[in-house]
Amino acid sequence: MSDTSRPRTVARALAAGLLAAGGGLASGAAAAADAGPGPLTVASQGSFFVGGRNVASETLSTLPAYAPxxxxxxxxxxxxxxxxxxxxxxxxxxxxGCCLTGKTWETTPDGRMGWDEFFVRRGFPTYVIDQAGRGRSAVNPSPINAVKLGRAGADTLPPVFSAGQEPAWAIFRFGPEYPKVFPGMQFPLEAQGEFWKQMVADWSATLPTPNPTVPALSELAKRLKGAVLVSHSQSGIYPFQTAALDRSGVRAIVAVEPAACPDPAKDDLAPYKGLPILVLFGDYVDQSPRWAPRLALCRAFVAAANAAGGKAELILLPEIGIHGNSHMLMQDKNSLDIAEWLAGWLDKRVPARS
Structure with a gap:
């Protein structure tokens, strides 16, 4: 379902503000804020894989019908x-990010347009991934089966985990603790049951270093002849690691509520010189013992990167008049207003192809 009922006065105001600020938002975007979304027209759609390696194993299965x-x-x-x-x-x-899949960017839990569709409508080719070991990207069952078959000790079992709904409540900043809610919080809690269905087991701690998603992002960006890498939460550091691995193909980085930014005291900042970077945080960050230190690190990174010739920016949404956003700001009730703002930032910072 598409979002045809959100208040359009906010979208019009954001579009006008971006134009007045030189945000480069195309004139059609302001018109689109007034118009209903209408039919979605695409030139093509599909799916594929990047990366991967073959593994030979003697413990692929414990079931008699399938060879081990x-x-x-x-x-x-x-x-x-x-x-x-x-x-x-x-x-x-x-x-x-953590414990989720590409569903993050698709239709919101309460049935509104997701960022994947929004940006396609704005003229951006849009690629949604499932990280290595998550969703439709494979995992290796061999270490678990080896223990079950008695070929390895229980201490060799991989550290797979899931995030419970109650502790995740505070991590996603729906409120300070379950079931309290921050005043004015924008996440559609009436549809929280649909959101919790998005959560999956997380195998990231079982993967090699760097996480295979990072070289895969590099391969994908080069295949696309340049791309903007938009990360969220646990994956927030991946675009930075991708640029450090190979800058070619990375046109810009948008880190939405990253769990980490590069540490200016330890990391080489040269890969980020001249690269458009946006670090974006929602609301209530200063009230979260988990997120406040991460915001501080990202502020330090942005300052250091710019001192080294970077083009980095950190935006805290309440400071630009957008309030009430949770950690899942791409699913909040004002998610498309934020996407509208981000489209304007991209239009200004990442020139259109000729």
């Missing part, structure tokens, strides 16, 4: 794409 020996492919990253008609804007690669 064989070769499987692991560490690949699933990519789903939608290409608008006659695209001129830079491709966006949307990367989800």
């Amino acid at each position: 020996s064989g070769t499987i492919t692991v560490d690949q990253v699933y990519v789903r794409y939608q290409i608008p008609v006659a695209p001129v804007r830079a491709p966006l690669v949307l990367v989800h």
